[in-house]
Amino acid sequence: MFSKEEYDIRMNNTKQKMLQYGVEGLIISNPSNMYYLTGYDAWSFYVNQVVLVFIDMDEPIWxxxxxxASGAMMTTWMKESSIRxxxxxYVQSTIRHPMDYVAEVLVECGQDDKKIxxxxxxxxxxxxxxxRLQIGLPNAELKDTGNLVSWVRVLKSDTEISYMKNAAQIVEKAMQAAYDTVNxxxxxxxxxxxxxxxxxxxxxxxxxxxxxxxxxxPAGKMTASPHITWSDRRYIEGDILTLEIAGCYKRYHTPLARTMILGKAPGHVQEVADVINEGINETLYHMTPGTTAEEVNEVWTRTIGKHGYVKNARIGYSIGLSYPPDWGEHTISFRGGDHTMLQPNMTFHLMPGLWFDNFGVSITESVHITEDGAETFASFDRKLFEKTVE
Amino acid sequence: MFSKEEYDIRMNNTKQKMLQYGVEGLIISNPSNMYYLTGYDAWSFYVNQVVLVFIDMDEPIWxxxxxxASGAMMTTWMKESSIRxxxxxYVQSTIRHPMDYVAEVLVECGQDDKKIxxxxxxxxxxxxxxxRLQIGLPNAELKDTGNLVSWVRVLKSDTEISYMKNAAQIVEKAMQAAYDTVNxxxxxxxxxxxxxxxxxxxxxxxxxxxxxxxxxxPAGKMTASPHITWSDRRYIEGDILTLEIAGCYKRYHTPLARTMILGKAPGHVQEVADVINEGINETLYHMTPGTTAEEVNEVWTRTIGKHGYVKNARIGYSIGLSYPPDWGEHTISFRGGDHTMLQPNMTFHLMPGLWFDNFGVSITESVHITEDGAETFASFDRKLFEKTVE
Known part of the structure; x- marks a missing residue:
């Protein structure tokens, strides 16, 4: 739980953005945005649940x-009457839908004729x-406001940064546990x-x-595909593994990826790792307030390009609090066309993996933009880890 | 990976159901349904991905x-040209959307003027x-076919049952680990x-x-809310915990819940556990092929009703393979109005938890409907676990 003051700031920033977007209300389904504004935390997002925010209402409605509902009463800052x-x-019914109920609440609150x-x-x-909302709210104007609240989340408070620092301590331990166990x-x-x-x-x-x-x-040739999870296959000599994991503290994440090899790294894998590391160093150096996301990507592209490498995917994205299935915020991406300017207390996963036809190398960092530069959250050797067999 | 024969049966059953529902094609987004038909398995469902099935096409398109895509080539049974x-x-862009691309593929395959x-x-x-699909496919008739493929999944093959039996061995070990650790x-x-x-x-x-x-x-009064996860609070004497967990083998799940107490169980908690156990025994006895889901719920309601208890939520649902955020199939529910008849090789999570204002008791079983009755997948004492402190 954050302080009431922090929730007030979040609510206020959200309402400011609603005014910019030209809406009087918001129907929020994204569990990360729900948690951000209310504190609600449970694995219940597999059924429909929303948070309503209206300019003219002090508290959101869950x-x-x-x-x-009893979990909402226990984990949110709001009064009991704000929990519905x-x-x-209504759950997984073919007759009723939870959004019918949501529409009824909006009618009851006199908010059903608004821009939402x-x-x-x-x-x-x-x-x-x-x-179902369109049917239930014929007098409302439903408008896509995309990731409005996620954009409010882009700038972290000091408390949020401290949570992410805890998460970084956790991911260091987890990566070390992986290295200690793999063989x-x-x-x-x-x-x-x-x-x-x-x-x-x-x-x-x-x-x-x-x-x-x-x-x-993923291990072996599976490293060509970064989102493969695991099987119960036994590792063999020469296996290459890319490990992309995170630490999480109270829903705040710091991802980290490293690549490990069971044996000596082949020359072509070591070369890719060296290029990535040079790219990371150069890119981190340029991640200063005022630089745009596109410019960050350009530094990377130029640096690896000198060695003849090209990456055809974004090299990072904004991170912070999140719920499955993704730890990205879906706001800023380091790629061409994203002109968002970096600011202090933005946080990113710098994710410059390179994947080829039958192998890949991932080395990444979670990064905190400070007043005058960038610092990595975790402190874990940025090398290709060779595990030689005893 | 299942045998090609099993995938053929799944495809054929899906196409039969498509004919019943009156569609010539399917656009499948549910990762469980994608895995079921193609074998594709990776944590990549946080970006848009689909499987297309058309009556007049032998293979699905991923x-x-x-x-x-390289992961799709490695984990599916289809030929490389079926992977697009x-x-x-296109990822998290404000300009393009992956469904624009999906629409283009449909046009290219000459499938864009169909009932889909x-x-x-x-x-x-x-x-x-x-x-975006509506915009990209102006000549198609998009029709809600709900959980069509999930309904195909309701009847398990013997191989699927054997996977769930493995999962049950895992959940027994996990529940034992919880009991051994809690204190x-x-x-x-x-x-x-x-x-x-x-x-x-x-x-x-x-x-x-x-x-x-x-x-x-959840522990203590949090047990009133079953989907609370955990915190780093230390347990205190007298804490009650409800543990709802699952085992999973190759995406096939068998959930199990038990309730534990740090100390002697208070009389009112023991009474609830006894009522639940009587209800489970009676309900399991009546879960025979030919019984309807509604009748299963009626047996439960009658049994606990004799002791003055009422449960105002469904008491179970169909289970099998799944991806986050839910292990339910969203097909059959044990509740009034569900007239689905039980058949051999259906599988359920019998979930008769009872939650009150400041505590709850969860004792559940994953159940396999056999030729002449029901058997639980896991074998784990169905009692209130008291852990007395050393």
Whole structure:
């Protein structure tokens, strides 16, 4: 839980942005945005739930399933009357839909004839959710406000930064656990188990939360595809592994990727790692307030281009709090066309992996933009890890 | 990977159902349905990806992000030309949308003037996905076919049942790990870490996969709300915990919940546990082929009603393979109005938790409907676990 003052600032910033976007209300389905504004935290986003924000209402309204309402009362800062719930026979029903109930609440609050922003491309705001709201709110003007609240989240408070620093301590431990566990004859799932244990155990000072993506640790030729998770295959000599994992503290994430080899790194893999590391160093140096996201990508492109390499995917994105299935904020991306200017207390996953037909190398950093530059959250050797067999 | 014969049967059953629903094609976004038909398995569903099935095409077409296409080639049974991908500048862009690309592929295949089913209320089929398809496919008739493929999945093959039996062995180990770890002074996250390690380590014979929901282990008054995850609070004497977890083997789940108390169970908690157990025994006895889902719920309602208890939520649902955020199939629910008849090789999570204002008790079973009755997948004492402090 954050302080009431911090929630007030978040609400105020959200309302400011609503005025800019020209809406009087918001229907928020993205669980990260719900948590950000209210503090609500539970694994209940597999059923429909929303937070309503209106310019002329002091508190948001939380709406969810009946059995989750007591959790909302316990984890949010709002008064009990701001927690509303629909009966269980709305859940996965072919007759009723939870958004019918949401529409009824809006009518009851006299907010059904307003300009209301919806998160058209947000996880958990399905096509059916939108259709039912359109039917239930014939007098409203539903307008796509995209990731409005996510854009408010882009600038972190000092408390949020401190959470991410805790998360970074956790990801260091998790990456070390992976290195300590991986070996010839060990099964991939055993490394995943060691990572996950370290992520959730956290440190002796604070516990870890679940990460919004599970460990991704493709091995061998599977490293050509970065989002493969794991199997129970046993590692063999010469296997290359890319490990993309995160630490998470109270839903705040710091991802980190490293590449490990069971044996000596072949020359062509070492070369790619060296190019990536040069690119990271150069890019980090240029990640100063005032630089644009596009310019960050240009530094990277120029640096690896000198060695004849090209990357045809964005090299990073804004991070912070999140819920599955993604730890990205879906706001700023380091790529051509993104003219967002870096500012102090923005936070990014600098993700310059390079993937080829039958292997890949991932080395990444979570980065905090400070007053005069960039610092990595985690402190973990940025090298190709060779594990030689005993 | 399943046998080609099993994929052929799945495709054929899907096409039969498409004929019943009156569609010539399907655009599938639900990752569980994608995996079921193609074998594609990666944590990449946080970007748009679909599988297309058309009555007049032998193979499905997989469409995803460029960097995930090599994973699709490695994990699916289809030929390389059935794997299509969109460039990275479609990802989380405000200019392009991956569904624009999907529409282009449909045009290219001459399938854009057909009756095409979409999963209107499926995770990851956002309102924006639907809007862009409507714009990109002006000659198609997009029709909500709901959980069409999920309904095909309701009847399990023997191989699927064997996967769920592996998952059950895993959940037994994970629940035991929870019991062994929990104690006064231990932090909640340490129990979650032990559970997760056991889930992913699996057994010495086979490894575990990640579960579609993380462990939910509210304690104390938080047990009134079943989907709370964990914090780093230390357990105190008298704490009651409800643990709802699953085992997962190659994406197939068997959930299980138990309730534990740090000390002697208070009389009112023991009474609730006894009522639930009587209800489970009676309900399991009546879960025979030919019984309807509604009748299963009636047996439960009658049994606990004799003791003055009422439950105002469904008491179970169909389970099998799944991806986050849910391990339910969103098909059959044990509740009034669901007239689906039980058949051999259907599988359910019998979930009769009872939640009150300041505590709850969860004791559940994953159940396999056999030729003449029901058997639980896991074998784990169905009692209130008291952990007395040393």
């Amino acid at each position: 709406i969810g399933r009946q059995m989750d 719930f629909y009966p269980d026979n 922003g919806v998160e058209m491309d947000s996880f958990y705001y399905t096509a059916m959710c939108h259709e 010839i004859g060990v099964r991939e799932n055993e490394v995943a188990a060691a990572i996950t244990h370290a992520q959730i155990y956290g440190s002796d000072d604070f516990g870890g939360d679940y990460t919004s993506m599970v460990p991704m640790l | 469409i995803g992000r460029q960097m995930d 991908f969109y460039p990275d500048n 089913g979409v999963e209107m209320d499926s995770f990851y089929y956002t309102a924006m996905c639907h809007e 006064i002074g231990v932090r909640e996250n340490e129990v979650a870490a032990a559970i997760t390690h056991a889930q992913i380590y699996g057994s010495d014979d086979f490894g575990g996969d990640y579960t579609s929901m993380v462990p939910m282990l």
